[in-house]
Amino acid sequence: GLKEDPKKYTKMKERLVGVSEETTTGVKRLYQMQANGTLLFPAINVNDSVTKSKFDNLYGCRHSLPDGLMRATDVMIAGKVGVVCGYGDVGKGCAFALKQAGARVIVTEIDPICALQALMEGFQVLTLEDVVSEGDIFVTTTGNKDIIMVDHMRKMKNNAIVCNIGHFDNEIDMQGLETYPGVKRITIKPQTDRWVFPETKSGIIVLAEGRLMNLGCATGHPSFVMSCSFTNQVIAQLELWKERTSGKYEKKVYVLPKHLDEKVAALHLGKLGAKLTKLTKDQSDYISIPVEGPYKPPHYRY
Amino acid sequence: GLKEDPKKYTKMKERLVGVSEETTTGVKRLYQMQANGTLLFPAINVNDSVTKSKFDNLYGCRHSLPDGLMRATDVMIAGKVGVVCGYGDVGKGCAFALKQAGARVIVTEIDPICALQALMEGFQVLTLEDVVSEGDIFVTTTGNKDIIMVDHMRKMKNNAIVCNIGHFDNEIDMQGLETYPGVKRITIKPQTDRWVFPETKSGIIVLAEGRLMNLGCATGHPSFVMSCSFTNQVIAQLELWKERTSGKYEKKVYVLPKHLDEKVAALHLGKLGAKLTKLTKDQSDYISIPVEGPYKPPHYRY
């Protein structure tokens, strides 16, 4: 630690060519350091690669939300009312997972664009207050705090399931729940607690103590989609190493160049038996896109 | 015209505050003019608003592809093999439309990221050559040329349907088809032709002469989604007018600011009975996003 060697990180920095980072929080810190002029080496933000944000978040959660629900509670999802708070990439994955398992899904959103996307897929968009007594399964996916408060939980159906697959464990008001006067916690099994309110004798099931339920109650995302995320990391590291003396990367935060993002995807196609079409020279000229890519402009949304 | 008044556009320019443009082609021209220094007024690109590109293209085509197919051919989509060339926004809409009507869908792609997205939704990704004799319905959505050539068409099943919902009428090699020695065109009804090859006596059905089939064979996108596109136009015009003397907009191409893009969505929520959640001040501070939006960073992909 720093105690034994106060210059540990300064010395480490000497030999450090650069870093790559894939979490939203970590990336936020790096951009702050860049803004403050305290970033001591180049950094590659792989969190915002398409093959990270649109894969891990979306397809990963579509898989691991039902996985966590089933392992923790064995509840039948079909026929139930699922309430998904937030319809970003994680929320989209969760809403589809519940819908496709046969639930009726209601979405809450602050962003009108995401709300309109939810509607176009047949999801009802309401506020949590509107549906608090109707939902059977509540999932927070927002990345914000104070989404489901203890006052909401008190009004829920007996044995409503409350869980978080967003980011921080304060999406669900665990503190409010734990300190609610007279509330009783019954641990059904590790990571699965029933909390009973004194007035109603009615209880809710909270998964993973409000922390990420796919990690607490299941095994997280499956390896195939994590392979996309980690390939981004590896490619970023290789890129930093290759360019370590070229001066290509300054002490700034970069996103992975799109041709490398595309390479991550390309490396995963073979496993799934896919065959890509090749652009001809003539077609390439016609749309002003190189034969070997990148195939999309930077702002393309996929 | 210019003949009567050679200074027509120069005079018009004097009174012109700015333009807004929503087509990919039109926007391309504007960026070229900006690059050449020949852009004489501010321009707003509404083609790249989220409420345009991710709505009109995706949800519009999901609606109007089956509409065009049904009106033109009355073919049962369920049980058929659909081949969708391209898996951008238009291709995504088409692939889902066919899948949800009960078809088995195969996608062709040049872009490995889009290809991996297709796979994650259960679509097979192959080349056109692999599936040319297996498909029942072929749809081009690429925005490129020379996608389905006459040599492909010759090898298709009898009465395979070939159509384009992409952009240009050269996605399908109509010229090659029309000039194929001995080919015979039988007009079944306007916009629906059967082309019979002399060697096989077998024929394919080409919709809308290779032009946009949802316009040629149906009535285009439905009004609700076009309302999103046109609201972008109106808001852009209002913005240009409001800022006509402020100097906010120079003789450049701008995209609509995100808060206006969000406004377009917000204006469409009421019709669908949606209720938005409001960010609290506390939540707003926590995630550093203004209470009134915009809610996402510019690079967010939705």
Added chain:
Amino acid sequence: GLKEDPKKYTKMKERLVGVSEETTTGVKRLYQMQANGTLLFPAINVNDSVTKSKFDNLYGCRHSLPDGLMRATDVMIAGKVGVVCGYGDVGKGCAFALKQAGARVIVTEIDPICALQALMEGFQVLTLEDVVSEGDIFVTTTGNKDIIMVDHMRKMKNNAIVCNIGHFDNEIDMQGLETYPGVKRITIKPQTDRWVFPETKSGIIVLAEGRLMNLGCATGHPSFVMSCSFTNQVIAQLELWKERTSGKYEKKVYVLPKHLDEKVAALHLGKLGAKLTKLTKDQSDYISIPVEGPYKPPHYRY
């Protein structure tokens, strides 16, 4: 007619080997005649073949409901609230069609088993009274009368669409609508009328004058699924002719034997590129099912 020749049908009967019938109504009459002893020849009920009831009704309507809606109104189905009255085979087809086009679907039912099936697929089950002011598209599929009454229609949203794909044109209370004091009918185009109520000046859109909207506004079911229905007819006729002297069929109503029902399906597999697995003799013995079928007991529900 009978006037010219009062013995027309008696004479016809002499040469008549038998009949086959595929409509619910026609079949009902035949069973009544059998009960009354007035059935003069053998009859085959093909309405209750699996390849009729579970194909034509279900997959046919899944295709032709959106087809009719699009041709009549060009309405965007995505984002809308669809109310499907009845969740039999026709209702199932309609509910899925709307859901898959992006609508939120609410089902009304009298039968608790069908209601529970709807719930297991994520549809909300309520009464028409509960949702009359919430729905955008109302579809009757019940085969019963008096489903949507004028009093319901008065309370609907402006421009709500009301249509019938069930059986009789009295599923929607057209008489009540037509005779409602002060109501005004505006024909938008043939088979598409707007009816405006005097109190509210608000109007609803009624398709095909309350008759079958897929026939009135579109072209009915697509030929592939009708081929299943008509193959049943042809096979029934061939069977009656083959057995015309054998005494196999008495003056009763028969359903098509299951091996012929299976033959109808088998005849349609090739077109869709399917390959069947063959039962081995050993497997056949093990489950006591003949190698060549029929493969299911009579009560099997598919």
Added chain:
Amino acid sequence: GLKEDPKKYTKMKERLVGVSEETTTGVKRLYQMQANGTLLFPAINVNDSVTKSKFDNLYGCRHSLPDGLMRATDVMIAGKVGVVCGYGDVGKGCAFALKQAGARVIVTEIDPICALQALMEGFQVLTLEDVVSEGDIFVTTTGNKDIIMVDHMRKMKNNAIVCNIGHFDNEIDMQGLETYPGVKRITIKPQTDRWVFPETKSGIIVLAEGRLMNLGCATGHPSFVMSCSFTNQVIAQLELWKERTSGKYEKKVYVLPKHLDEKVAALHLGKLGAKLTKLTKDQSDYISIPVEGPYKPPHYRY
């Protein structure tokens, strides 16, 4: 046992009013005893209640197949090729579960009607031989034996998953696998074995030793759907007891009367927030169906 008291069952029979049975095998035995004249008491077959066969088998497996796959292997289902052998109720549930999780699904069938149903939902229908080297996840659902033989398994991809959710543990040729010369079994964890073939060094993952994978690797069907099955049992027992002296039930096998089948469903609607519509007297007369049901004829297929 019988050793201590050879008349145990004869004495038991004296006090036995009747039995109810919900498994396919058990029901088969009862019908054999009835045919042989050895059935000593009335029996109610609840296996063929709609609320059993169309719920437990279909919706239960749709839930518990992915549950078992995830718990046993953590495999990402999206993007994979699933091969479902058999498309009865269990097969339908499995095929939909895999499709909705993002897999591409291929079905094998012997019955042309079920095969055509699979095609209408967009599944490809081929033989196991056609797809043995293409599949990632193989599931048997047939209730027959010798479906996946060791010779198939030898040709599969490395780490292909092979499992059974049908009935008997001989759907997969476990004996052939176990006795294959030089095969090596590596137990990854209980109920999850990798079997490596000597020639290829390539291995497959077999779940639950070929027995029911949803029981071996997960916790079986969720309680809500089993409640439907067990309510059938309870209602059958109550019915037998109520009619114990009335002579209504002879020493035969009966299915539960449809009004009781409907009652099972009705008892489960409240939990899911559903509201049934009531038939009016007038409507009841019109379609000749009692106001209080049963609402469908015995042969209705749901």
